[in-house]
Amino acid sequence: MSARPARAECAPGDERRGEPLGDGHGAPADEHCITCGDVGIVMRVLELDRHAALCAGPDGVAQSVATDLVGAVVVGDELLVHAGVAISALGAPA
Amino acid sequence: MRYIDEFRDAQLGQALAGEILAAVEPGRHLKLMEICGGHTHAIYKYSLGDLLPDNVELVHGPGCPVCVIPMGRVDDAIALARTDGLIFTCFGDMLRVPGSEQTLLDAKAQGADVRMVYSPLDALRIARENPGSEVVFFAIGFETTAPSTALTLKRAKAEGMTNFSCVCNHVTIVPPMRALLDSPELALDGFVGPGHVCTVVGTRLFEFIPTEYGRPIVISGFEPLDVLQSILMLVRQLDERRCEVENQYTRVVSRDGNPRALEVMAEVFELRPHFEWRGLGSIAHSALRLSDAYGEFDAEQRFDLPGVSVADPQACQCGEVLKGVIKPWECRVFGTACTPEHAIGTCMVSPEGACAAYYNYGRLAAPRAAV
Numbered sequence: 001m002s003a004r005p006a007r008a009e010c011a012p013g014d015e016r017r018g019e020p021l022g023d024g025h026g027a028p029a030d031e032h033c034i035t036c037g038d039v040g041i042v043m044r045v046l047e048l049d050r051h052a053a054l055c056a057g058p059d060g061v062a063q064s065v066a067t068d069l070v071g072a073v074v075v076g077d078e079l080l081v082h083a084g085v086a087i088s089a090l091g092a093p094a
Numbered sequence: 095m096r097y098i099d100e101f102r103d104a105q106l107g108q109a110l111a112g113e114i115l116a117a118v119e120p121g122r123h124l125k126l127m128e129i130c131g132g133h134t135h136a137i138y139k140y141s142l143g144d145l146l147p148d149n150v151e152l153v154h155g156p157g158c159p160v161c162v163i164p165m166g167r168v169d170d171a172i173a174l175a176r177t178d179g180l181i182f183t184c185f186g187d188m189l190r191v192p193g194s195e196q197t198l199l200d201a202k203a204q205g206a207d208v209r210m211v212y213s214p215l216d217a218l219r220i221a222r223e224n225p226g227s228e229v230v231f232f233a234i235g236f237e238t239t240a241p242s243t244a245l246t247l248k249r250a251k252a253e254g255m256t257n258f259s260c261v262c263n264h265v266t267i268v269p270p271m272r273a274l275l276d277s278p279e280l281a282l283d284g285f286v287g288p289g290h291v292c293t294v295v296g297t298r299l300f301e302f303i304p305t306e307y308g309r310p311i312v313i314s315g316f317e318p319l320d321v322l323q324s325i326l327m328l329v330r331q332l333d334e335r336r337c338e339v340e341n342q343y344t345r346v347v348s349r350d351g352n353p354r355a356l357e358v359m360a361e362v363f364e365l366r367p368h369f370e371w372r373g374l375g376s377i378a379h380s381a382l383r384l385s386d387a388y389g390e391f392d393a394e395q396r397f398d399l400p401g402v403s404v405a406d407p408q409a410c411q412c413g414e415v416l417k418g419v420i421k422p423w424e425c426r427v428f429g430t431a432c433t434p435e436h437a438i439g440t441c442m443v444s445p446e447g448a449c450a451a452y453y454n455y456g457r458l459a460a461p462r463a464a465v
Binding site: 039040042044057058066068069070071078080082083084085087088089090 | 095096097098132185212213214215216235238239241242245289290293294316345346347352354355358
């Protein structure tokens with residue numbers, strides 16, 4: 001059996017959920033994987049392209065997100081992103 | 095960040111815990127199952143179980159798609175990854191899942207071109223960049239992930255890609271839920287429902303749980319206050335003898351889900367007659383394959399896969415953990431022969447697997463008194 005890979009191999013940093021509960025108790029670094037954790041990450045739209053938007057997550061890292069499944073979005077919208085694809089716009093369920 | 099910080103407030107968490115304590119009926123033991131691996135992870139990471147009264151028991155369900163994939167399909171993936179000139183792509187969580195002898199990470203170390211991707215769209219990009227190579231994406235996940243695969247295949251078809259294909263392991267949540275509810279060994283009082291699956295399919299899909307099985311379900315978000323509030327909503331339903339689908343995760347979930355996602359899934363996928371679930375056996379109509387219109391992108395048609403069936407390791411009790419019959423630490427190999435570094439069972443491989451979540455966050459907090 002192989003040794004466990006480094007966390008960075010498990011999922012890129014923008015899938016991490018970040019800070020521990022409120023008072024900052026000492027939970028280890030987050031280690032979600034996108035499928036097994038059914039992870040959706042909240043990202044804010046920075047720029048728009050045709051079927052994609054440049055979005056930033058809680059860690060500030062920007063990435064391209066496909067927006068085909070949520071219809072029209074505008075800069076400043078907050079999207080729920082899973083596996084590089086927006087599946088819902090926050091505050092306005094699809 | 096908005097929608098995150100306010101759902102991690104410790105004082106509000108304590109207040110919700112107090113409300114749960116006040117709402118729970120004294121002397122009544124409540125057994126609640128969280129279906130989704132993301133909830134399992136949040137419960138352990140934030141020690142939410144410690145905030146609950148002793149008579150509210152959380153049971154961890156089968157909602158980790160990596161945890162339920164049978165060994166035979168992992169062996170098929172490894173055999174495919176070893177094909178000369180082929181680029182095999184998958185999510186990072188698949189790399190360490192043990193087949194009968196090896197993992198995809200082992201195959202990669204031995205020279206197979208296995209690449210981790212964050213999105214199926216990244217796999218399609220790799221195919222564009224490597225027109226001389228076959229590029230296969232190993233698709234896995236529930237209804238949350240299936241739309242991203244469907245969208246990718248739709249784009250591949252529109253672009254006329256000929257070197258891209260997909261091994262489809264997407265599973266659907268309702269059939270295993272029914273299998274669990276039909277299981278005589280399971281006595282559950284209610285469910286914390288999968289919020290992100292419901293973003294796609296809507297809460298409507300879960301209305302059979304109260305109507306046919308008489309159990310309440312609350313569709314929940316994944317931040318700690320989401321989970322606590324969902325447990326409170328469940329406890330209140332049970333206390334008031336109500337039984338319905340409630341939606342805690344209203345900021346992204348509606349009753350009808352995401353129609354665009356459902357439309358693209360309907361175009362690209364069809365139900366498999368049967369699919370093997372680790373620990374749960376074969377369940378009818380519980381997984382997706384590519385529709386005839388997308389047959390040219392089906393790696394199972396394009397390549398000659400061994401298709402072997404491999405029994406689960408005898409020492410491993412993942413099946414009983416997945417059904418909530420035993421707790422992770424009650425498995426005979428938990429924390430000894432089976433650890434995240436040397437996993438025997440899939441529940442220990444995935445960080446969202448119940449065993450790994452408990453191993454990483456909970457094992458030092460509670461004695462293994464039940465062993």
